[in-house]
Amino acid sequence: MDRSNQTSPVVGFILLGLSAHTRLEKTFFVLILLMYLVILLGNGVLILVTILDSRLHTPMYFFLGNLSFLDICYTTSSVPLILDSFLTPRKTIPFSACAMQMFLSFAMGATECVLLGMMAFDRYVAICNPLRYPVVMSKAAYVPMAAGSWAAGITNSVVQTSQAMRVPFCGDNVINHFTCEILAILKLACADISINVISMAVANVIFLGIPVLFIFVSYMFIIATILRIPSTEGRKKAFSTCSAHLTVVVVFYGTILFMYGKPKSRDPLGADKQDLSDKLTSLFYGVVTPMLNPIIYSLRNKDVKAAMKNLVRQ
Secondary structure, eight states, rough: OOGGOOOOOEEEEEEEOOOGGGGGGGHHHHHHHHHHHHHHHHHHHHHHHHHOOGGGSHHHHHHHHHHHHHHHOOOOOOOOHHHHHHHSSSEEEHHHHHHHHHHOOOOOHHHHHHHHHHHHHHHHHEEEEEEEEGHHHHHHHHHHHHHHHHHHHHHHHHHHHHHHHHHHOOOOOOOOSSSOOOHHHHOOOOOOOOOHHHHHHHIIIHHHHHHHHHHEEEEEEEHHHHOSSSHHHHHHHHHHHHHHHHHHHHHHHHHHHHHHHHHHOOOHHHHHHHHHHHHHHHIIIIIIIHHHHHHHHHHTTTTHHHHHHHHHHO
């Protein structure tokens, strides 16, 4: 259909899902459903123990509770659509529902980027300035830090979603994805999207570049401080307090940078492979990463394991 002759507004989209691999969809459905249940259980338990156990009423576990809540919200905004796409090959989603799903996923992702930077600062103060830690990371400081992370993420999501949804879509409403992913939607636009590209580039600098640089500098100071500790046991104990956070940072930012930072293929055959790569990366970023976070923190943190054991006994 000629786009120039089709100017009526799009009222809904069609999600293709993993349409090229229908034989694998039942397997994907079961795996993702099980991982989603693990996400709800693991992150829910983490939130519960950080609230109920008074020993975990510290800035680090306050941020961890926020991170777990973020993961639950993010996966809940996208996993039902993913599961439904496996059952219905061409799933129709209203325009407003697509905008809401995009808004929630953008808000949660951007908030997590900032929150991981705040957690890095918390570890920096705890290891490099332990005597000043109670003063610097008081409740009057870490609560606004977490609230600021949420505010920044939601503001960015409002800007990006409103700009994407104002772009005219001239007839072509088939999204080659299983969620309303912004890059897949912008491919359907029949107008200049240079403003969207510039806006996303600025957002990537603010929510990816700056936090990554901040985390890198923080850990440079942390590592330098740990290496100056004379005893091996002291170095091991100091590193164990930030190893879980560092692992989550590598997995989270590594997936995002791979998804949004890789070059786009200009070859039509290569573009098909790239679309599949984008979908699988989105699956990993949206499902596997939130599932790994509580596992990483519970396995590498004695306080969390002790709090979970006390919760089970009670």
